Amino acid sequence: MEDFRVCPATGLKVHKPAELLIKINAVTAIVFILIGGLMALLLALTKIPAIHLLPSDLFYRFLTLHGIAMLVAWIIFFEAAILYFTSAVLLNCRLAAVKVAWLAYGLMLGGALMAAVEILIGNADCMFTSYPPLQAHHLYYLGVILFAVGAILVCCVFFGTLAVAKHEKTYEGSLPLVTFGAAAAAIIAIVTLAHGAIIFVPTWLWALGVIQHIDAPAYRLIFWGFGHSSQQINVCAMVAVWYLIAAVTVGAKPVNQRVCRTAFVLYILFIDIASEHHILVDPGFSAAHKAWNTGYFMHLAVLASMIHALAVPSAIEIALRKKGHTQGYFEWLKKAPWGNPSFSAMVWSIAGFGFLGGITGVTFGTEQINIIAHNTWRITGHFHSTVVAGTTMSFMGLTYIVLPLIFRKEVAFPKLAKFQPHVFGVGIWTMAIFMMFSGSFGMPRRHWDITFSDAAFSIPFDQTAMMALHIFGVGAIIAVIGGGMFVLVSVATLLIGKDIK
Amino acid sequence: MIEESKKAEEKIPYWQVFYDDIMLLFFLSAAITFISFTVWGLMEIGNTPVMPDYTF
Amino acid sequence: MAITSPERLWWKQPVCGQEKLWISIALVWCIFITAIMPYWHFFGKQNPSQEYYRVSPVKYGAIVDKFTAKHKVGEEAGIPVVDPPPGDIFIAGSQFVWHPILKLKSGRTYRLHLSSTDMVHGFSVYPMNMNFMAVPDMDYVLTIQPDKAGEFFIICNEFCGGGHHTMTGKIIVS
Numbered sequence: 020m021e022d023f024r025v026c027p028a029t030g031l032k033v034h035k036p037a038e039l040l041i042k043i044n045a046v047t048a049i050v051f052i053l054i055g056g057l058m059a060l061l062l063a064l065t066k067i068p069a070i071h072l073l074p075s076d077l078f079y080r081f082l083t084l085h086g087i088a089m090l091v092a093w094i095i096f097f098e099a100a101i102l103y104f105t106s107a108v109l110l111n112c113r114l115a116a117v118k119v120a121w122l123a124y125g126l127m128l129g130g131a132l133m134a135a136v137e138i139l140i141g142n143a144d145c146m147f148t149s150y151p152p153l154q155a156h157h158l159y160y161l162g163v164i165l166f167a168v169g170a171i172l173v174c175c176v177f178f179g180t181l182a183v184a185k186h187e188k189t190y191e192g193s194l195p196l197v198t199f200g201a202a203a204a205a206i207i208a209i210v211t212l213a214h215g216a217i218i219f220v221p222t223w224l225w226a227l228g229v230i231q232h233i234d235a236p237a238y239r240l241i242f243w244g245f246g247h248s249s250q251q252i253n254v255c256a257m258v259a260v261w262y263l264i265a266a267v268t269v270g271a272k273p274v275n276q277r278v279c280r281t282a283f284v285l286y287i288l289f290i291d292i293a294s295e296h297h298i299l300v301d302p303g304f305s306a307a308h309k310a311w312n313t314g315y316f317m318h319l320a321v322l323a324s325m326i327h328a329l330a331v332p333s334a335i336e337i338a339l340r341k342k343g344h345t346q347g348y349f350e351w352l353k354k355a356p357w358g359n360p361s362f363s364a365m366v367w368s369i370a371g372f373g374f375l376g377g378i379t380g381v382t383f384g385t386e387q388i389n390i391i392a393h394n395t396w397r398i399t400g401h402f403h404s405t406v407v408a409g410t411t412m413s414f415m416g417l418t419y420i421v422l423p424l425i426f427r428k429e430v431a432f433p434k435l436a437k438f439q440p441h442v443f444g445v446g447i448w449t450m451a452i453f454m455m456f457s458g459s460f461g462m463p464r465r466h467w468d469i470t471f472s473d474a475a476f477s478i479p480f481d482q483t484a485m486m487a488l489h490i491f492g493v494g495a496i497i498a499v500i501g502g503g504m505f506v507l508v509s510v511a512t513l514l515i516g517k518d519i520k
Numbered sequence: 521m522i523e524e525s526k527k528a529e530e531k532i533p534y535w536q537v538f539y540d541d542i543m544l545l546f547f548l549s550a551a552i553t554f555i556s557f558t559v560w561g562l563m564e565i566g567n568t569p570v571m572p573d574y575t576f
Numbered sequence: 577m578a579i580t581s582p583e584r585l586w587w588k589q590p591v592c593g594q595e596k597l598w599i600s601i602a603l604v605w606c607i608f609i610t611a612i613m614p615y616w617h618f619f620g621k622q623n624p625s626q627e628y629y630r631v632s633p634v635k636y637g638a639i640v641d642k643f644t645a646k647h648k649v650g651e652e653a654g655i656p657v658v659d660p661p662p663g664d665i666f667i668a669g670s671q672f673v674w675h676p677i678l679k680l681k682s683g684r685t686y687r688l689h690l691s692s693t694d695m696v697h698g699f700s701v702y703p704m705n706m707n708f709m710a711v712p713d714m715d716y717v718l719t720i721q722p723d724k725a726g727e728f729f730i731i732c733n734e735f736c737g738g739g740h741h742t743m744t745g746k747i748i749v750s
């Protein structure tokens with residue numbers, strides 16, 4: 020029993036080894052958002068035409084690192100922390116196979132560092148998509164594979180913990196909704212990582228010279244079964260975090276368990292096939308394959324998002340009305356705890372994911388509309404809405420809960436923390452909107468020089484779109500400041516934050 | 521009291537049992553994704569005809 | 577609470593009217609956007625092409641070279657310019673250029689073959705903003721009918737190596 024402590028605030032029994040793993044994974048995630056954020060600043064300063072900071076080779080190198088550090092490392096390390104939290108802590112249970120969890124951490128850290136080093140020394144200027152025949156050093160692929168194996172082990176530990184909890188009867192009946200949402204994320208993660216293994220192992224052997232040829236269209240198909248489905252892990256984890264933050268900050272109760280769980284089940288069953296929208300303008304796939312996989316069943320997953328979009332805010336409204344904020348339609352909204360950074364980050368996340376990310380995503384996923392969006396900056400704007408304005412913001416909000424609850428530290432610089440989500444939110448929205456705006460003129464993504472000064476034809480790019488790049492830049496810099504505030508508050512809390520007894 | 525115990529005995533609805541069965545959900549998820557997206561896609565790539573010869 | 581186990585028979589909890597209404601609206605909307613796709617496919621004018629063939633990058637490069645030699649009428653910025661008759665026409669992405677430059681006639685129908693002789697490239701027509709992938713190992717046939725005269729640029733919008741941002745090309749419609 021000495022492996023447990025009882026949380027004075029919630030009465031939950033917390034398994035100490037699990038707590039340590041949550042801490043180490045969360046801290047590692049924050050280190051990677053710092054690295055990725057630094058890259059983001061340099062990239063943004065290069066994209067602003069008046070500054071054009073980096074030389075082209077460094078731009079592409081840092082863009083590759085930005086993708087790996089943010090999309091892979093920051094997000095997935097944080098998700099590991101979430102999986103341990105929603106299983107061991109919320110179920111009052113011991114974490115199954117603590118040693119495996121540490122092995123998983125080691126593999127993920129080793130893999131991420133290996134990939135990052137290979138990128139930085141110039142061995143992998145290939146973007147995180149690494150489409151063959153573009154080839155990186157074999158150690159880069161090995162790094163990605165090690166990371167993915169570690170992530171699979173994290174999911175195994177999570178499912179193991181669910182089994183232990185059931186067996187030792189640490190909860191009754193069904194899983195809590197948040198844990199169920201995390202389970203949805205873990206299920207999708209395993210399907211996703213299986214695709215990763217299927218495609219990265221041969222590609223690694225190809226880089227080693229064992230295999231002669233990787234078929235380019237087949238790589239693109241399976242890679243996106245990995246690359247896009249992993250975004251669906253983020254969606255599930257983010258929605259689970261919304262329910263979690265709403266419960267902790269205002270005591271919101273899911274209005275209807277059946278509805279909320281159905282939405283998660285729809286994600287589990289149908290969301291992965293949406294990977295198709297990456298290959299809508301690719302040769303090799305029939306219209307039937309394209310329309311089926313972006314059509315009805317995938318839209319059932321969209322339906323799920325619409326359900327959450329009603330369920331979470333209405334749960335919050337009901338909870339706040341119960342607290343007595345009942346005047347008119349909107350008193351509850353005015354009296355909501357806006358000063359609580361967890362709460363405001365969650366609201367930013369819901370709005371950003373729903374209005375900016377979701378709507379644009381569904382639109383671009385239509386075969387014909389994809390023709391005018393594919394690989395333009397519209398796409399970059401879209402996924403900075405989903406995975407940054409959505410997922411990243413919700414994880415920031417969760418951090419402000421985890422710091423006191425798990426790290427048992429008072430959040431340092433509370434004033435700064437209070438403004439952090441708003442600064443980051445304003446920055447990211449501005450940045451993403453103007454990315455999409457210039458993308459609608461055909462502005463290409465992953466492009467160092469939109470003035471085409473060294474090209475065969477110096478294409479006179481639309482001046483409105485060029486102007487928009489400056490507004491994008493302002494947004495990006497504000498977002499970097501907001502991200503910096505987040506890292507500062509978190510690190511300061513760890514180093515100098517007052518202990519909570 | 522009688523009503524309470526009645527409720528405790530009532531059988532769990534099938535749908536609820538289904539939703540609680542994480543393993544089953546996992547297999548369905550994997551099956552749908554692999555069949556509908558991956559395997560079908562690979563079959564289409566595999567069945568692509570060879571480009572005819574063009575002589576000029 | 578969302579962080580504790582629900583009541584034993586949560587499935588039986590009734591769904592309230594407002595929720596039902598919202599879900600119905602959302603469902604109808606999802607059916608609508610699903611129906612749009614086949615509708616657009618059969619009745620719309622612009623769809624991603626369904627015609628594609630297997631071809632090795634080497635062979636495709638050879639075909640494009642022969643095509644270029646046959647119809648070459650000049651050179652611009654070091655890239656050959658071709659003036660082919662309506663029918664099969666070819667363009668290749670090669671690090672870091674789109675070649676040849678195509679001279680087309682407005683109102684005529686062409687079968688534009690698109691592929692790569694090396695990496696994956698992105699075929700982006702500016703300022704029309706139409707985007708397709710040029711994937712090695714695959715010949716992608718786009719049936720096109722230019723309807724506006726003028727110069728159209730091609731930008732590469734998929735990262736294809738260090739000179740990616742210098743990769744451009746041109747289509748001239750008269």
Ligand code: HEM
Binds near residue numbers: 059062086093407
């Ligand atoms: C501080 C805020 C951020 C800024 C200013 C920023 C800026 C940028 C810029 C300028 C690009 C290059 C776009 C292009 O030219 O194609 C980019 C790409 C990207 N960013 Fe961010 N970003 C930020 C945060 C994030 C976060 C938090 C994530 C993920 C969780 C993320 C994921 C990505 C990805 C996946 C790419 C695409 C990389 C590629 O094309 O290979 N970004 N970002």
Ligand SMILES: [Cu+2]
Binds near residue numbers: 732733
């Ligand atoms: Cu290119």
Ligand SMILES: [Cu+2]
Binds near residue numbers: 732
């Ligand atoms: Cu390129």
